[in-house]
Structure formats: structure tokens, C-alpha cells
Amino acid sequence: MNTSLSHLPEEQLEDLKTSSQGGLNFRPYLRIFLRKAWLIAGLTTLTTFAGGIISSLDPYTYTGNFYLLVEPITSSAKLTNPSTLARTDGQPDESLFELDYPTNQVFLQSPGMTLKIAQEVHQKVLTREVPAIWKDLRENLKVTRASLPGPASRSGVTKIFEVSYTGKSPQEVQQILSTAAATFLKYSSEDRETNIKAGVKFIDSQLPDLQERLKNLRTQQKQIRQQNELVDPLPKNNEVLTQITQLQNQQFDIETQLKGKKHLSNILQEQLKLTPNEALASATLSQDPSRVSLLSQLQELDSQIAIASATYTIESPQIQDLKDKRENIVNLLNQKTQEILGKNSLFIASDSAALGFQDPTRLNLIGQLLQTNNEIQVLETQLPAIKEARQTIEKEAQRYPVLINQYSDIQTQINLAEEILNKLLVQRETLKVESAQDLPWQLISKPQIPLDENGKPIGFPPDRKKKVLAGVMGGLLLGMGLAILWEKRQNIFHAAEDIAETLSLPILGDIPKDGRTGFSSDITVKPKPAQEISNLPPNYLQENVNYEKPNHLEESYFLEAFEKLYTQLYLVASSKISSLIISSVEPKDGQSKIALYLAISAANSGKKVLLVDTNWTRPKLHELLDVPNQKGLIQLLRDRVPSNEIIQDVPNIDNLFILTAGNPEENCTKRLWSPQMENLMEEFSRNYDLVIYDTPNFFETSDIKFMTKKTDGILMVIALKKTPQSLAKKAVKEIKDINLPCLGVVANHLQ
Template sequence: MADDAQEVAEPSIDLREYWNIVLKRKWTVIAVFLFVVTLVVVYTLRQVKIYEARASMIIEPYAPQVLGNVREVYALGADSYWSNKEYYETQYKVITSRTVSAKIVQQLHLEGNKEFLGIDKLPPEEQKLFLDDPPDYVEMVRGMLEVEPVKDSRTVYVKARHRYPKWAQRLANAAVNAYIEYNQQTRRQVTVEAADWLLSQARELKQRMDESENALHGFKQQNQILSVSLEDRQNITSQRLQDLNATLNKLQAERFALEAKRKQIQDIREARLPLESVDKVLSNPLIQQLKESYFKLKEQQAELGTKYLSEHPKLKAVEEKLKLVRQDIEREIDHVLSSLDTEYRAQMDNERKLQSELAKVKNEALEINKKEIEYNRLKRVADNNAAMYQLVLKRQKEATLASHQKTNNVYKLDAAVEPRDPVHPRVRLNLLLAMVLGLLGGIGLAFFLEYLDNTVKNQDDVEKALGLPFLGIIPSIKLQGEEEPKSVSLRDHYLLTHPKSTVAECCRTVRTNLLFMSPETPSRRLLVTSPGPEEGKSTVAINLAITMAQSGSRVLVVDTDMRRPRLHKTFGVPGSTGLTTLILGEAEAPAVIRHSEVAGLDVLPCGPIPPNPTELFHTERFTRIVEDLSAGYDRVIFDSPPVLVVADPLILSRKMDGVVLVIKSAHTSREMAQRAVRQLRDVQARILGVVINDLDLEHREYGYYYYRHYGYYYGEKESPPPSS
């Protein structure tokens, strides 16, 4: 076996192990179970019985529209599908509100009601003390009410709880009635308040409408637009502006024509235009006649000029006539020009007058526009006031009409009936919960105690915590009453008195495991020790020696516990000489080795107790003694002190072929066992394995119930053991 501990694998869940823990701590589980159940039963029976009554009602999302399209001031129900949830949640809160609860208190006259308060059966003195400091009745009622909506419906259950069934019934019915009344009253109150407010607003708006209409009439009267509207006056003024503009444009065109004629005539007069162009400008008949005469004379002049010289009298006479006609034409042109000037001046005068009139009309139009702004403002105010007045008046009439309605969106479905069975305390449920909690609590406490128990109890603890081979167990040896005074001696010789017992078979198993651990190189020198005292190492060493002797081996058991020796007492041999005598050289081995009643088994007692046992084990003589003893016997078993108490076992282990570590079941802690193993390994001792001693096979808590079958096959009829 290697000295280093093997790596521990992750533990798997073993339900049988858990079951064994429960069986081991069964009295703890039963005690906790009975305690919890008893406590809950007592608590439940001491509770006041509470009865629950349930009334139902339907809350519609919309109230019936009795007045058709008349809009309600206070809408009963939800405005839309999406607000249904918020509406219903609000109504559930309203049902259990202080307002509704106060109505219930008032309807049922709960103030000072002794039966409602549950003090009717108390002595008068206690009743008086209670009523002197009365509770909040509204909060009491609120605490007794509960709302339970029915899923996927508009039905709502209103539950009421009380110690008396009839009061539970009254409270449930009163809650439904109070909520319905509250719903109607709230709607009526809000509607009446709205109608009153609308009426006051209508009066105020009517006054404002009258004032605005009077202001508009005064404005029209002041600006003389009573008979003709302002719009008509604007149209008339606009038409006048158009006519004046057309006339002005016409006069200006005529003036421009006169200016052109006048300029042409002036050019003719100043001889800047030929006389031939006069007919194109002037339409005067006289000028046209003189023009014809002038051209005829010009033709005669031309004709005479071809015949006569320039000084000829005929030619001179024609020239004189031409001059006279020319003068007549110019004079006539002057007359026409003078007439044109007069007409031009008259035209200019008319144009100035027309422009003055046009400017006047434009100013009038501007004034009308200014008046139009003020007029429109006054008219708009008057129209708005009239519209608001009509709207508010109509809404006030609708609100007044709606306030007289008695419609509601809440209907009572079923009235509450008087309950027969209480809902609290729930005896069956409480008992069931108590049983479950008691069982779970007991099991939990059992596992907790098991978790706190860090002792080595079974093979798994040995292999996992210590990493050592498991050699076997030694069951608990239970003696009867008359055997108690000789308990030590009887325990050590139990194999002799009970050869077919379970204890004997377990000792043989340990012996067999030791022999098969190293069949080629058998361990002839064995050291039996334990982590601490009172763990049964001496008993194991004695019984192991007996089983080996019974198998035919020559065995010597040596008592090396020089502080508390006991082998001489067990085998009934003298203890005056022994191992210490050999080490000191005062005697030889044959003189101090004693024969026992078991064939093949000899005993070497401790001898006188020395003051320094540890120093004796360090001597060379002790080493030679061990070698000599090993040469004379097949097996030499050394019973040593505990490892954690003295250093003797550590010194002895270096001289042994192997060490057997004895651990007392459910007594030796894991820490003590690990420390003992660590110290033995520190001195390079060869630890053969662990024997669990004093294991109680009456219980199955350690998972070794199968060991009880050891004695079944062999039977114990020949020498029945004490009850175990």
C-alpha cells in the first residue's frame, strides 16, 4: 500500500445512505414530527373560528344609454377596451375603500355593536373597558372584506369574514349594496355639481353675450351701418373707386390727345410742318377750304411760272393771293389753337377734380377697412359668446336630464347566504402542513445532526477520510446485568465464550484480511494502536491474537502499554516480571513469557511500570528482544498506547512489519484519526489498515446491517450470546 493518500473521487448520491441516516435518527425525526404536529394542533384548536360569506355582482364596462346620444357627465364604466383593466382594478380598490366601508358601518349600525365586535360574551366590566377605547370600525370592516374577480368574466365575488356566520352574511350583502349605492351616488353627485356649474357658466356667458352684442350694435349705430351693412358699404366704395379710376384714365387719354394736336398745330404755325399735313391734324372746314384754295393757287403759280417770268403781273397777283390765303390759314390755326388751349385747360381742371374725388374715396375706403377690423373683432366676440352660451346651455340641459337618471353599470347577482362551515382555522390543511413540515423538519434536523457528527462510523469514512484499507469491524459486545462486574475480562475472552457469535466471525474476517494483504511476505510483527484512549485497541489485539492462535499459528501477544498495562489481568498471569524486566536484563525471555489457556497463544506482560518507557523503546536491547521474539513465533502482536497520547507507538511502529489502527465507531472523530495517520506516516510506519471497533449492529444507521448475517449461518444455539 502506498503511503500517499489516493485522490478522493466525487461522491455520488446514495439514497440508501440517506435512508440509513433517517433510520439512525428516527427518534429525532419522530420527536420533531410529534412536536410540530402537537404545536399546530393546539394552535389550531385555540384559534377563533372564522366564517366567510360570499355575494356576487356584475360590473359592466358601459352603462345603458337611456338618452341615446346624450353624453354622460360621469361615465360609468371604461371608455375603451384598453382601459378595462385599469377600470376594473380601480373598482376592486373602491369596494374595499374606507368610503364604502364607512357606508357599511352606517347601514349596519356597527358602532358600539357588541356582537359585531365579538365582546358580547365577555364580562360587562371588560366590555366597558373595550368600548371606552373603541376601535376604528371602518378599518375593521375593511379588514373583513375581500374582492375576488372571476377570471374571463365580469362577475366579482365580495367576501366577508366574521366569527359569527350571520354577520359574515350581513357584511357581504352590505358591501355589495354600499358599492352599488356609492356608484350611483357618485354619478348623481358629479352630474348635479356639473349641471350647477354649467348653469352658472351659462348665466355668465349670457351676460357676456349680451354685452358683446350691445357693443356691436353701438359700433354699427355710431358708424351709420345700421341700414346698409358694412360689407355693402365696402362694395359701394369699391365700385366708386373703379368708376373714378376709369373716368380719370379716360380724361387723361383725352388730355394726351389734345396735347398732341396742340403740339402739331404749334409746329404748323411755326412752319415746322408743311401745310399739306394740316388736313391730317385739323378738321376745321374753313381751314380745309383755305387749304384747297391755297393749293389751287399754288398750281396756278406753277403753271404761270412756266409761262412768265417772276416779275410778271399775273405771277405777282397769284403770289399775293397765296400770301393772303396763307395768312388766313395761320389766323384760323391760331383760332383753333386758342380753342384747343381752352379745352385743354378745362380738361386739366376736370382731371384735378377727379383726382381729388378719387383720393377722397380712397380715404373713405381706408376708414371703412379700419372700421371693418373693429367690426369683425366685435362680431367675432359676439359670435363666440353666442356659440359658447348655446353649447353650455345645451350641455347644462343634458346634465340636468342625466342627473335624474337612475341607471347603473353594477348589478347584484347573488346575495350572500349564511355559511355553515368555518374557513379558518383550516384544520385539515393545518394538520397536513404540520405533518409535512414536521416530517421535513425532523429529517432536516436529522441530516443536520449527521452533518455535525464528524466521527468515523463506517467503511466509507475510513476509505474517504483516511485513505486506508478497511480490515473489518468488531461489533459491540453487550453483556447481561450479572456480567457487568467482570465486563473487561468477559469482553477480552468473548471469542472463547462465544466462538460462533458475530463478534467471533468478524474477528476471523479481520485476521483473514491481514493474512491476505501480503501472502508472500507475511507481517509477523503487528502493532495494534488507536488514535486515543478507550477505543478498544487492547480488546482487538487480544481477540486478534486468539483468532490467529486458533488458526494454528504460534502467537505471542506483548503488552507494550507501559503506562496502563492490562494483558496480565486479562489472561490472569503475574505482572511482576515482563517486558521491562527483559529490557533491563534482569531476566530471560522464557522466564517471563506466560502460557495462556488458548493453545498456541503466549503472553508477555508489561512487567513493572518504568518511569521512562519511551527511552526503553529506543535501546538496542529492545530491538534485539523484538528480533528474538519474532524468531520464536509465527505472529507477534504488540499492544501499544494511543498514538495521540504518547510517542511510544511512533517508536514501536518503526520496528514493526505493520500497524493496525483501531477506531471506535461513532466515537473517534475524523480529525483525530487523520492526525494519528499523519503522525504514523511521518515516521514512515507501514499502516496495514483500520479496524472499526464497537459497532452497534442493532441499528442500520451505518449501512452495515448485512453484518448481522454473520451469525445467522453459523448459529448461536450452542452458546447463545446476550441480546444484541
């Protein structure tokens, strides 16, 4: 019997669905974090305290700046700027001579510029190496375009660069800012002027060669025109190429149509099973009324023969008379066919499909085939003429390639040379005009660090919040990681929810700790009658169970758990349970006590219950019930005595019977599973309402698997904070692999 989950409470069904799906399930981790909250809180406190200590050691930082005016401020200064004359032909256009601010900002902070500043600073301050200074400059030197709180001019920003630097030493900050200011001013004057003069010199060196090359190209072009008596061969070449293209297109269209028509002809021939000649013959034969009439008579006779054959024998006069008539019609049909074919000079094979009756659909397809073949002949006639005309034009075009290529190459080189020459001349004049201007950047605010009323640099305390927050987050992550690793290393189940999500099996019972001093048969939990269990609603276990509470609350919870376990068994089962196996993956997981109290709960409900102890190596049930164990299952299998002589009544508990394991000291050569054991299990199922087998541990013997196949299922007992998860997973995997019926799991809280 396989487990059915349709009657489980909604909470357990939801848990099983969540655990079986492929999505993330954070609830196991949340339970781990709650259990190890002390560890996470302790580590978080330590790392937060460490972050606070480290942040308190961070030094103060100092920030200084200076300002550079990089463009003329007034309109008159713009108009007198030589760049205006060079770039705008005397017409002021701000967009043409405006400074490229983003590019200059990136350049001033570039590795090359900051390296120059670092080298200059190192020469003045020998205590730090160039790489260290360079690294700080790349990180802390900022160049921004200064802006005012209100809109400045029309763009809302100024024409001033603000250069700032932040460091831990006020002297170093001042030194770096002073060096950066001197380097930027030098770039705006000397280096910029040097670059302009180098550009003019380069252009002057390129002009003579370019002019000489342009002169030679024009001479070559003139010679080609004179030798070939052409003004420009390009238009003629284009005209010839256009004609060739048109003929190519016509040839392509005809070839495409011809290919399509031939394909259509092949399809029609395949469908009709006729060649074009046979199709012509078929069409000619189908147009003769007398032959069509003979074909109709022949079809009518075939139908009459078929009908008569169902009534008469082949030798009957009726059948023979019809066959004689058919033969006469066939002879007349053949004579008429030969007459028509001879008249039209047509010849086809005697077994050709063209001789048969052609219905309207086939006649339509035959007409299409004939029309398609006629169109193919027309296209095949046009194609040679097109090819011949194309060959003639291509032969004429062969006179021009070399001439046209030479002329085009020379003209392209002339155009390119003229364009480059004109650009170089214009650029040379522009650079000469700009080289005359004397408007470098201006330092409008010297490098300085803000000072307090005592004249000391104002420093800014470090941002301790980030390190403290990093300590908090680091402690939380470290604590959670260690908590997960700790529990994974423990390899045990801490709660019933862990079992359900790890094994993907329903939890049928969550047995609390047994706080009693010893076993007592006085079980006051009174479940509902067995006949009502199958009619219980799915949410029955979430409601109050009808029982009388014992005097001790802890005992009440313990006994109530078995009443719920018994009820769950009938809710989870798809049919009546008559026998089940109770096992565990390790010794001392409490499976024998689970089996005993489950049997008592079932007996109290009115069931006739047999409890069988099959654990020969470690029998436990006789000790719990204080019954003799001299004779039991071992003797029943060995001596083959009647079972009622061995089975005992349990004292003080009605409807409960026990078959102990027997004396384990006696020599027993038989295995637990045997044909006799199978017969006994069938006998027990007939004589008792419920048979519960307390078996050895799951991995102790393979006999458990054979026994499970003969019962309604196995109930696995998992001891919380004891049973290894790896063994439990291995057992469940083996149960699923060999398709054993599994009822579910019982979570057992040991002492």
C-alpha cells in the same frame, strides 16, 4: 507501507467512495432517524395532536357577494351610448369603447379604494379599527368577472363584476358588502363625472397659451427665411454634410491603407534585416548574372574548405590553395558589386545583408518590400489633396450651423405645438360628449349571504387538514432536527458505517460483543492456511467462512469476527504484512483484547506470531493470558538481555508467543522509542512471521508514531457508543498529516 483499497469488497469500496466524494450522503442521517425513530414519532404525534386541537378552535367563515352590471347589454344601448359618437365617428367599434376589465378589477381592489371602504365601515361599526378592517379587505375582498358554465356571448364571459367577501362574522360581512356596493356605484357616477369635468377644465386652461405660442413661432420662422433668402436651409445643409462625410471616409480609407502598408513594410524590413534602399540595392545586385555566378562559386569553395578541414590541417597545402581561390573570388565579387552600385547610384554599408546571397524566398520578400514602399509613396501623395478638399467644404459649411439650428429648433417646436393643440382639441370634444352620458354601473344583485331553511347564514367549517398536516410536518422536522443535534452532542459512533463515513477509512473488522464469562484459548474458528490468503477472491468475506461452529452461537460470532479481521488484513494490504501497531484514542476501548484474538487467529493459521505489550502504564495482555509479568519489554530494554529469555510461549496455543510489558513498578527511565527498540523491532520481524504491538493510546505518547513508521501500518480500534468522534477525527488527521501507514479501523462493540 501504505493502505491499498483495490482488494476490498465492493460494498466497502462503494461506502468509501461515497464518503470521500463532495456530494450529499444521506445514509448517516437515515441511520440517525432510524435510531431515534421513537423520538421523531413521539414529537410528530404531539404536534399532530396539537394541530388538530388548534384547528378545532377555528371559527366558521361566511361568504357573501353582490353583482354589478358595468356595460350596456343590448346592441341598441351601445349605439345610443354617447361614447360611440365621440370615439368612433358614428361607426360602432366595440374594441374602442369596451371597458378595460383588468384595470378596473385591479383598481376596485387597490389599497386606495379598500381604504375608503374601511373608513366607511369604521364609522358604522366602531368595534374595529380602520387598519384591522383594511387588512381584512385587502386579503378577503375579491372582484372577478362573472362567467357562466357555458359560453356567454362571443367571449365566453359576461359584462358583470362579482364582488365577494369572506369573514368570520355574518353581520360584519353584510356591512362590508353593503358599504363596498355603495362605494363602487359612487365611483361609477359621481367620481367618474367629476374626473371628466376636471379634464375638460384643464384642457380649456391650456389652449390659449398654446395657440399664442404657436403664432409666435411661425412669425420667427418667416423672418429667418426673409433675412437669408432661403426657402428651407435644411436640404442645403444635408448636401454639404454629405460631401464632408464622403471626404472623411476617403481620408479615413487612405490613412488606414497607409497605416497598413507601413506596418507591412516594417515587418518585411524586420524579416529581411534590410532598409528600403538596401532592398533596392539587393534586388539590383541579384539581377546581375555574373555576380550571382561569383556568389555560387564562393559558396562552393566554402563547402570544399569545410569538407577538407575535416581531413587536413589549416596549414596544409590543400586548405591554403582553397583559401587562395576563395580570396580571389571575394575580390572579384567586391569589384563587381561596386561596379553595379556605382552604375545605379546606390550606396550601402559594407556589412549590409544586401551584399549576401539572396535565395528565391528572400528575393520574393524584397520584391514585396519595394512594391509596398511604392504604394506608400502614392498614398502619401493622395492624402494632402483629400485633406485640402475637406477643409474647403468644412469652411463653406460653417456658414449654415447657426441658421440651420435656429430654423430646425423653431420647426420642431411648431410641429410639437400643433400636435399637442390638435390632441387637446379632440380630447376636449370627446370628454364633453362623454360627460353627457348617464349610464352608471347597475347593482343587479344586492349584497347578501346565503341562508339555510331556517333563515340563518350558512357558514363554512375551517380547513383543518392544513393545520394537521403542518403539525405532522413540523413534528417530523423538529424530531429529525433534535435527533441530529442529540447524536452530534453525544459525539460517539453508533455503528461501523458511521466510522467509515466519518473517518474515510476502511472498516477491516466489526467485532461483536463478547458474551463469554472469561478468556478461553479454545478457538474453534479455523481459517484457511496463510499461503492461500493472498489468492482469496475480493468477495470472500461475503461468503461462508470455513469454520466449526462452537456450541454457543454468541461465542461463534465473536470468534468468527477475528477470523474475518485477519483475512481482511491480507486483502487490504498491497504486500505481505509482517508487523502492525494496534492502538486506540482512549483507554478501555478494547484494543488489548483485539490484539490478543487477532494474534490467536493468525497463530491458528500456521503463522509464528509474537504479541508485544508496549503499554507500560496499563499492561493488559498478561492478565488476559494469565502469564507472569515480572520480566518483559521494560527489562529487555533496560538490561539488554537476549530476547528469547524474556519472550514466553502462550499456554495451549501453538505458534503464539508473548512479550509482556514487564513489571511497571520498577523504575524505568527510558522512553518506549529508542535505537534499541528499533533494533528489537527489526529482530522480531526477522524471527517471526507476524509481530503485533499492543501500544498505549494514540495521544498518550508520541513514541507510537515512530514505531508505526517501522511497521506495515497502524490498526485503530474504535469502541462503538464510547469513543468520541472528535478524538477519532483528530487522530486520523494526525496520521494523514505525518503520512503514517494506516491499515484501517476495527469497530468494537463493548459490553
